[in-house]
Amino acid sequence: QACDAFAKQGAGRASMTLGRNDCFAPEALDECFERNAEGMMKNMMCHELVVLLTYYGLTVEGIQDVIADQEYTCSETRNGFKDFRRVGFTIRTKSGQKFRLWGDRCGGEYGEAVVMVGGEQVFKAVRPDAEVTARAKEIEASEPGCMPYFYLQDGEYLALKAAVVNHIRQKASGLPQGVASIETAIEALKVCDLITDALMAPKEAF
Numbered sequence: 001q002a003c004d005a006f007a008k009q010g011a012g013r014a015s016m017t018l019g020r021n022d023c024f025a026p027e028a029l030d031e032c033f034e035r036n037a038e039g040m041m042k043n044m045m046c047h048e049l050v051v052l053l054t055y056y057g058l059t060v061e062g063i064q065d066v067i068a069d070q071e072y073t074c075s076e077t078r079n080g081f082k083d084f085r086r087v088g089f090t091i092r093t094k095s096g097q098k099f100r101l102w103g104d105r106c107g108g109e110y111g112e113a114v115v116m117v118g119g120e121q122v123f124k125a126v127r128p129d130a131e132v133t134a135r136a137k138e139i140e141a142s143e144p145g146c147m148p149y150f151y152l153q154d155g156e157y158l159a160l161k162a163a164v165v166n167h168i169r170q171k172a173s174g175l176p177q178g179v180a181s182i183e184t185a186i187e188a189l190k191v192c193d194l195i196t197d198a199l200m201a202p203k204e205a206f
Contacts, residue, residue, distance in 0.1 A: 014098075014116065014122075015099070015100060015117075016114070016116075017099075017101070017116070018051065018052075018100075018111075019100075019101060019102035019103060020110060021103075021108055021111075022107070022109070023109050024105045024106050029076070029085065030078045033076075033079065037081055039084070039192075040087060040105065044103055044105070045087060048101050049101075049192065049195075050180050050185070050188050053188055053191070054178070054184060059187055060191055060194055062094055064092045066195050068199050072086060072088035073088050075199075087199060088101070088102040089101055089102075089198070089199060091195075111127045112126045127152075133152070135151075135154065135155065136148075136154065139151045163176040164179065
């Protein structure tokens with residue numbers, strides 16, 4: 001729905017914000033940084049970036065610039081691993097598109113997609129909603145011990161697996177609808193590197 005709302009406005013008229021909190025407590029960040037040594041961009045924010053690649057054709061070559069939100073962005077070194085605790089940045093493309101992304105390792109599971117036109121909000125979606133939260137609690141009660149996002153995203157994992165399996169059973173060509181390709185994943189990693197370099201560039205801000 002956010003993608004449709006953004007597309008209807010046309011490049012240059014609308015901006016989209018994708019953001020989310022993760023489920024780590026501050027005291028768990030030492031372990032988080034070490035276990036996810038590939039970095040926050042490739043470990044966490046890659047999901048939002050793949051949405052932009054899949055639905056808007058974002059590529060490294062198509063990016064005009066990346067503007068860091070230096071007040072919000074925060075990097076830390078924990079047990080010898082330097083990474084971001086929070087990131088905020090805006091991507092401007094050569095075709096006139098504008099995307100703002102933010103992420104926080106802490107704060108509890110929360111995600112949003114917001115479309116703005118001329119400073120006015122025309123669309124907002126938030127997850128998890130009440131239905132997803134209730135279902136997650138049921139699954140956790142029956143299968144305790146997993147990371148919180150496994151419970152919250154159970155329906156999404158099921159839908160993804162079903163899409164792939166049905167595509168194979170039908171002997172359909174190409175890719176299942178909405179499923180990212182290996183080529184998309186590779187391009188996403190390149191975009192992650194570009195953004196990480198841009199966020200790390202003003203070192204005095206960290």
